[in-house]
Amino acid sequence: MKKETLFTILCYLLTLPTFIIPLFVFSTLPSSLSTEQLLHQDVLSDLKFNRDPVIEPNLYHSILKFIPSQRLLGILLFATILFLTFALLKEKKPLFRILCTFLLFLTPITVGAALYDAQVLLFIALLLAALYFFKKQKTIPTLLVFAAYSTASIAHTLLGILVLTTYAVFTKGWKDSKKTLLLTGSTGLLTALLSKAPLFYSYYAEQLSLSSLFVELGAKRGVGVFFITLAAFAIWRLWSKHRSSQVVFALTILSFALTPYLGDFAIALATFLLLPYAAWSLHHLLTQKWESPFFYYVGICALICGLLFTQLAYLDRAYTYLPDQAALDALSFAKEKTPPNAVIFSHPQNGYLIESIADRKAYTTTYVTSSSDPRFKLKVSDLLFNERNFEEGVALIKSAGITHILITPHMKNGQIWYRDGEGLLFILRDKNTFKKIYSKGGYDLYEIQ
Amino acid sequence: MDKRLLYGLFLIGIAAMIFSLAFPPAADYTKDSSYFHERIISTIAQNGHISSIDAQSYQGRELTGLFIFHYFVAPFYALFGQSALHFITVLLLAGCIVLVGIITFDLTHSRKLSLIAAITAMFIPSLMQLTSETSPLLFTFFLFLSCIALFFRLPQHQYLYATTLTLFALTSPLSLIYALSFTAYLLISSHKKYLKRDREVYIFSTALIIWLQLIIYKKALFFHGISLIYSNLPQTYLPNVFFDQHILTLLTLVGFIPALLGAYAAYHYVSRAKREDIFLFSIVLVIITLLFARLLTAEQGIPLLGLVISILFAQGIGLLNTQLKALKSKTLSYALLTLIFIAFLATSVVPTLTLHKEPLLTTQEKTDLATLPLPQNATIMTTLDKAHAVAFITKRPVAADSNFLFVDNSDFVVQDIDNIYSSSFASQALPFLERYSATHILYFDEDVKKYGLNSYLDDCFKLISNTSIILYEVRCTTQ
Numbered sequence: 001m002k003k004e005t006l007f008t009i010l011c012y013l014l015t016l017p018t019f020i021i022p023l024f025v026f027s028t029l030p031s032s033l034s035t036e037q038l039l040h041q042d043v044l045s046d047l048k049f050n051r052d053p054v055i056e057p058n059l060y061h062s063i064l065k066f067i068p069s070q071r072l073l074g075i076l077l078f079a080t081i082l083f084l085t086f087a088l089l090k091e092k093k094p095l096f097r098i099l100c101t102f103l104l105f106l107t108p109i110t111v112g113a114a115l116y117d118a119q120v121l122l123f124i125a126l127l128l129a130a131l132y133f134f135k136k137q138k139t140i141p142t143l144l145v146f147a148a149y150s151t152a153s154i155a156h157t158l159l160g161i162l163v164l165t166t167y168a169v170f171t172k173g174w175k176d177s178k179k180t181l182l183l184t185g186s187t188g189l190l191t192a193l194l195s196k197a198p199l200f201y202s203y204y205a206e207q208l209s210l211s212s213l214f215v216e217l218g219a220k221r222g223v224g225v226f227f228i229t230l231a232a233f234a235i236w237r238l239w240s241k242h243r244s245s246q247v248v249f250a251l252t253i254l255s256f257a258l259t260p261y262l263g264d265f266a267i268a269l270a271t272f273l274l275l276p277y278a279a280w281s282l283h284h285l286l287t288q289k290w291e292s293p294f295f296y297y298v299g300i301c302a303l304i305c306g307l308l309f310t311q312l313a314y315l316d317r318a319y320t321y322l323p324d325q326a327a328l329d330a331l332s333f334a335k336e337k338t339p340p341n342a343v344i345f346s347h348p349q350n351g352y353l354i355e356s357i358a359d360r361k362a363y364t365t366t367y368v369t370s371s372s373d374p375r376f377k378l379k380v381s382d383l384l385f386n387e388r389n390f391e392e393g394v395a396l397i398k399s400a401g402i403t404h405i406l407i408t409p410h411m412k413n414g415q416i417w418y419r420d421g422e423g424l425l426f427i428l429r430d431k432n433t434f435k436k437i438y439s440k441g442g443y444d445l446y447e448i449q
Numbered sequence: 450m451d452k453r454l455l456y457g458l459f460l461i462g463i464a465a466m467i468f469s470l471a472f473p474p475a476a477d478y479t480k481d482s483s484y485f486h487e488r489i490i491s492t493i494a495q496n497g498h499i500s501s502i503d504a505q506s507y508q509g510r511e512l513t514g515l516f517i518f519h520y521f522v523a524p525f526y527a528l529f530g531q532s533a534l535h536f537i538t539v540l541l542l543a544g545c546i547v548l549v550g551i552i553t554f555d556l557t558h559s560r561k562l563s564l565i566a567a568i569t570a571m572f573i574p575s576l577m578q579l580t581s582e583t584s585p586l587l588f589t590f591f592l593f594l595s596c597i598a599l600f601f602r603l604p605q606h607q608y609l610y611a612t613t614l615t616l617f618a619l620t621s622p623l624s625l626i627y628a629l630s631f632t633a634y635l636l637i638s639s640h641k642k643y644l645k646r647d648r649e650v651y652i653f654s655t656a657l658i659i660w661l662q663l664i665i666y667k668k669a670l671f672f673h674g675i676s677l678i679y680s681n682l683p684q685t686y687l688p689n690v691f692f693d694q695h696i697l698t699l700l701t702l703v704g705f706i707p708a709l710l711g712a713y714a715a716y717h718y719v720s721r722a723k724r725e726d727i728f729l730f731s732i733v734l735v736i737i738t739l740l741f742a743r744l745l746t747a748e749q750g751i752p753l754l755g756l757v758i759s760i761l762f763a764q765g766i767g768l769l770n771t772q773l774k775a776l777k778s779k780t781l782s783y784a785l786l787t788l789i790f791i792a793f794l795a796t797s798v799v800p801t802l803t804l805h806k807e808p809l810l811t812t813q814e815k816t817d818l819a820t821l822p823l824p825q826n827a828t829i830m831t832t833l834d835k836a837h838a839v840a841f842i843t844k845r846p847v848a849a850d851s852n853f854l855f856v857d858n859s860d861f862v863v864q865d866i867d868n869i870y871s872s873s874f875a876s877q878a879l880p881f882l883e884r885y886s887a888t889h890i891l892y893f894d895e896d897v898k899k900y901g902l903n904s905y906l907d908d909c910f911k912l913i914s915n916t917s918i919i920l921y922e923v924r925c926t927t928q
Contacts, residue, residue, distance in 0.1 A: 216667075
């Protein structure tokens, strides 16, 4: 017991920097709000003034009306998830639960979501709460919580049903739980349909690749190599002993595959599915009798340092995604000097910044749902970025209803172009058609004459 | 350890040193990267450290890695100059050969077989090629083999193993091959009973290697993502760097007979419970897979494969000998062994002895480069094949070189340089020269043969040198 207490203290001491560093960094930044948080603020403001919001509002935005600080809400949701994880694993050994908590602190998606986009945590918390009530055999709370969860999207609902079914089958058995499951599933689907939830929902359409999944490879949101390795080790060891590991493995793969449609939620769900397995590995490594105490201490130390390194490296980098002073200046200028009905064309990833800070219509964003598929506009954007024929370029711009073009330093330095005069940059040289109304800090704003 | 064996291995090591000092495969560097490494060593020798920004490359580019080998040899370089580099390289080769012998002895407990393994390692053509270069590769191979040797001697040498492994992980990303091989080894032999201690060593080794590699390459990983494996090389460079040949070519490069008998030994032992051999087999398997998957460069993979195969080859000989002893006809067994010996001579010894490569630069070119009248602030545009050599000898920055880490879109760099050398008009070439802030443009004989001397050179470009090196000063701008 003494060893466990010491270890718990060590865990929490190690995780202190997790929150101290970001809070310190935020105090020095021009904008402490992330693009996602600005986006949600914009949705609230659009709802207030009866305008069409850039993304479809959901339960998260309704909660935001009561708790205006998104960061506070994020930390509250993180605490709720901690509590629910502890409650769900109540029968497990104390060390195992401690390790689960420890890993929760050290996974980029959970802490990252708490700090930058709490919407992900809300739906994870609701799913965990549904599992908790289901476990406690409290049918009505299960139905209510799962119904609330189902307002996210139909894909969320179906994935939630799969998770609940897996949990039910491997803890209670199909026979004992089928009634509740059928009831919960149908309530969820009915709620999703009645609330006109989209088929899928992601405001970051990103191609699935290793670089978009692993934070070490530069993913904006993702999982760490050490976490995945620990989970993979457990699944490999338990593969033939527990069939649940095979199902969880399949569900994890499904979650990752759905990343382009469910965004960060898919990665967060996969993380939560793998969490007990990663904790199992750590628990196994800590409790098994090692032949060499030297390799035990140094090996475990290297593993923990690896996990900690992933988290700190992520947090050290994540705040660079927040808009800088030059971006804020350019967008504030756009807000003041462009007409309210202006349509600003830029890289789709700048869409939310244009919508939220400049308060103008962005030609396209990365928002993906079944009802708002940006693929056509993304295709047009792609054509326009690479267009060097002046007449065709201008015709495309006019037909798309674009009134302004915003070029950022990131776009000029590899996001779209590498060289001066490439594609659209060549067309923009025509001063008669494109009037440069702003140029500062690498940001150029053109008005179309 | 058997003292007579140590003397034997020591003698083979000395023979390898004398051999590679007396008959080097080339009189001078054959690879441009050698000049880069010497430049880094020279900077450390002069300043005591190296800046994280390499001012002589791409108008200032970030360097990645800890350069442990460079720091290790820099004091010797400061004292004895370039000859120290050559001596250390040859010494490391001898070290690798001795380690091959020691590992073989640990596996077979046969003095003869370990000497055979060491002699085989001496005649790996691709390994011998490295002795005329300055490269951290032989140092890396030495650490790789040390880790294997110490792993087989665990738990006695656990602290030394941990120290060597840490040094290895800090020195080279090739340590990931060690971690991968360990994984393959555990997967292949998962049903064996002896694994408990190995699993502990595995967890320690893999966690340490991955963690240290992530720390060292953190920034480069964020910048390039998974394509860091390819060092951000342009598409046109990939076939030259990665192994893109038939398997028979690979066998020739590592030695045909060692490869065949090595494979035989591997096959024999994998089916039995001998952990050391399975471990070596895993290394061979991982290297071959990575070579053919084009995730490991030929320069790194083939000599390392040769070294590991030398150990397996000696065991193959041992096995064959046991089986031949069972034969009734001694004549047949002698004939077979003689045949193998002749084949070994023909496919390993002769290619190594006759190995000859042309140096990258002739003596005249080196002298001409060193005496070019260049101002201190000059930036030289040269083709990528010799850019490091130009930067090292002229002590001036080059506009671009073949180290593409942290370079946005390396394909454009190749295209731009091609455009500069093949442009017909100054107006076409100048924007590209300005992009790289080039003040001078340099032609080697090969460039003149490949591109011809451009007609635009007379108008805006002043001829500075017209020896084996042609150098023009850029005098116009696009303004």
